[in-house]
Amino acid sequence: MEDVKKVLMKKSKRSKMEQFGKAISFLCIALIVVVVLSIFYFVASKGLATFFVNKVNVFDFLFGSKWNPSVVGSDGKALVGALPMILGSFIVTLLSAILATPFAIGAAVFMVEISPKQGQKILQPVIELLVGIPSVVYGFIGLSVIVPAIRSVFGGTGFGILAGTFVLFVMILPTVTTMTVDALNSVPRYYREASLALGATRWQTTYKVVLRAAVPGILTAVVFGMARAFGEALAIQMVIGNAALIPTSLTTPASTLTSILTMGIGNTIMGTLENNVLWSLALILLLMSLLFNIIIRLIGRKGAMK
Known part of the structure; x- marks a missing residue:
């Protein structure tokens, strides 16, 4: 009787495999959580050093209009105003999303409601091709085509918010279209x-x-496209002009958080003010990505409740 009881109580091979699979899944999830938390901690510790170590005022950083961390102003404070880059990032993101949304909805309606067969044969491969193109290629196309076109039509250098908007419009269009x-x-x-x-x-x-x-x-889909546009670095850096000035028009050189980061992060010494303020810009980018994800989740939850 006891032998029968031991046999019945013994875990089967399938049960052991199931427990092993659960353990592997738990370890993978734990690893992902640890990596994400480590990234947040690393960026936050570096970014907050600007305010706790270098004693930079938060309001001066967020709302200041002059950016030159290596120079001290007449008031004895470093010129680390990030407002031009913050405005540049938001303006380019909003304009590209406004421009891409009608095209994405029109293409999606054609592919789903009007001509599904032609949409799958023609538009679907084109969208997949656009998704796979590297961002540096978009930047080169913008530098070779869009910037000269804007220069010939509006004058000036051709670099600025408008050029960045057109480049990001093409980059986020496949994402918004696919999700739509x-x-x-x-x-x-x-x-x-x-x-x-x-x-x-x-x-x-x-x-x-x-x-x-x-x-x-x-x-x-639109918010996801905006998150993609807000975090784009290389392509926008090649066409926006990278001038840390508050945008006064769509055709004058400007800058974004990502463009200033990619230009300066390799030319500064770790631990200096010049390096810490760049990490502060990265912290803003990280917080904005978190905000976009929260908005996407709230929209999805609201849609699921209907």
Whole structure:
């Protein structure tokens, strides 16, 4: 009897494999959490050193308009105003998202509602190709095509917010389009059938039923594209002009957080003020990425509750 009990209580091979799989999954998740927390700690410790070690005022850093960390102003304070880069990043991100959203929605509607077969044969490969192009290629195209075109039309150098907007528009368009297609495909088919049965036209069904039902998914796509645009570095650096000045027009040289970071991080000494303020810019980028992720989650949760 005891032998039978031991046999029945003994864990099977499948049970052992299941426990082993759970342990591996837990270790992988724990590793990811540790890596993310380590990145946050490293960037935060370096970025906050500007304010705790170098004694830079937070408001002077966030709202100051002059950027030259190696120079001390007449008031004895370092010129580390990050407002020009913050404004440049937000302006370029918002303009590129505003420009990309109508094109993305139009392409997604064509691929899902108007001509799904042609959309899969023609537009889908094109979108996949655009996703796979490296950012440096976009930067070279912007430098060779967009900047000269803006220079010939508006005058000036051609570098600035407008050139960066066009480059980021092309870069985020595939992302927003792909996610919008997924949002339209997630709308139940009976929504369309019910609308058509009530006498609505095909366009009325698309505009008043399908698109409205897919609004949470479309908003998620737009915010995700904005997060991509906000964090882009190399392509935007090549066309924006990299002038740490508050933007006065769309065609004058400006800068973003990423462009200043990529230009200066390799030319400073670790632990100096010049290096710490760059880490502070990186901390702002990290916090903005976190904010974008929170917004995406809130939109997704709101869409799931409907």
